[in-house]
Amino acid sequence: MKARRLRLLVVGLALTFPAFGPAVAGTGVSCAAVGGAPHAALVIDNGSRTSTYCVALDDSSVSGLHLIQLAGRQYGLQYGLGFGGQAVCQLDGTGPSGGDCFADYPDYWGYWHGDGDGNWSWAGSGAASASIGEGDMEGWVWGPGDSGTTHASPPALAFGDVCEPEPEPSPSPAPSPSPSLDPAPAGGGTTGSGSGGSDASPGADANASGAASPAHASASARANAHATRTPSAEPTPSLAQTIVRASPVGALAAGASPGSGGPPAGALLALIAVAALGAAGWLTMRRRRALASR
């Protein structure tokens, strides 16, 4: 009887662990930017290209992390937060995919606040405590450097360069962004199979070439998008960098949020092993008890 309760305990423990997985599947129910809502500009420089996002806020003031989540919903921006969701690990396919955001140190995501006119100031506190409202600019730059003087800063973009009134973007359905989010089961060493950058770029390419702004060069973003773990050298500001303007993804693509994929094949193997060991332990215990009582 005692052993039976114990076995239930172990099985229960084993079963509760993976139950947290699918809990998030239904969160991507957001629509793209709607006119009238407050907007903030998000500029993300992954070392090889810069993507800009004009993010519609769902509140008058949101945190810097929530802005990234909103960009994920509205534009399919691939991101990963770490340290318990308090820090930015991965943006636009670049950065560590696990929970340790400094896994690729000295390269990490530097955090900047913009004044809206092209000037950037190094953020003194974390994105979780920043408060972003209408007309604010946020910049994230991948690279080394521990302060505003040594870390590369985002390109000099004004708020209007990111969030200008523009011709209604054709709702280009971004082609299947989510399936690539699951790294290969046996891979282990690759980040998000390197395809994260291509989520935003196909739509972004089309949109940027259609937009009339001079700031939006639509050069080979797709080619550069594969910059996953290349040790990015200090981005030279003199070089004309690719700036890609992200376009909102359709509701269909936004609905397929990361995490909606099923459990990986290895998980089944793990559960079989757990069950086998549990059963073996249970049998051993019964045999020993029978031996002892004889």
Add this chain to the structure above:
Amino acid sequence: MHRDSGLHPGAWITWATCAGLVTFTTTNPFYLALIVAVSFFVYAAQRIPGPTARSFRLFAIAGLVTVAVRTSLVFLGTVDAGNVAFAALEGARLATLLIIFGTFNAVTDPFGVVRLAPRRFHEPALAAALALSIAPRTVAMVGRVREAQTLRGIPTSWRTLPALAVPVLETGMEEALTLAESMDARGHGRGRRSRYRPSRWTPAAVAVSASAFASAAVSLAAAWQQGRDLHPATSPLTWPQVRPAMLAVIGILALPGVVRSPREDP
């Protein structure tokens, strides 16, 4: 008093330390679940019959409480699925460590461990042995006090908890002192200790130690190289990746459950 322990206590120390190190490197729920299963298997095969065998269950319950407490701490801050999952996984890692410790307590005699200490470290080793054995001794004590209370017609409920706690704590203190005195009097660590039936480093004990060591080394190497599967990202929440090789590395820790226990010899 002498228990016929199976493997050499040193092998068990190595096993528990290495299993703890493996646990320490990961928050992947599948890996943690496998470590728990391995611990249970080892416990089932190698536990010493007697009151200390209960310590596995005690620590398993303590582990569940740990997960619950660690997860509920999230509700003091921002609550979303990612945060809750992160906290739960951290708690699960702590719980797994506790379960390993419970297994260690159930399969070996803490006073066998103190005999291993070099003479000059006798005092710290004695203190460590007392600390290690406090859980199993308390469990045994609770059982005895409850038995006595039942004989006197006192029911076991929340209201009689103080009546249970006071004698348990008091006796525990007394017993620890008596134990320390008696061990001192018998010359533990004074160079006069007896060598009656000393535990031997059998081939099984060596194999257990070496395999546990290998398992921990591989895990630490994987953690050093930032194995992406060891710490699954929780925001956005995704299914953790599982590497079959890592499952095998954890599975190595089940070896002490497979080796023939000397206790079963006639």
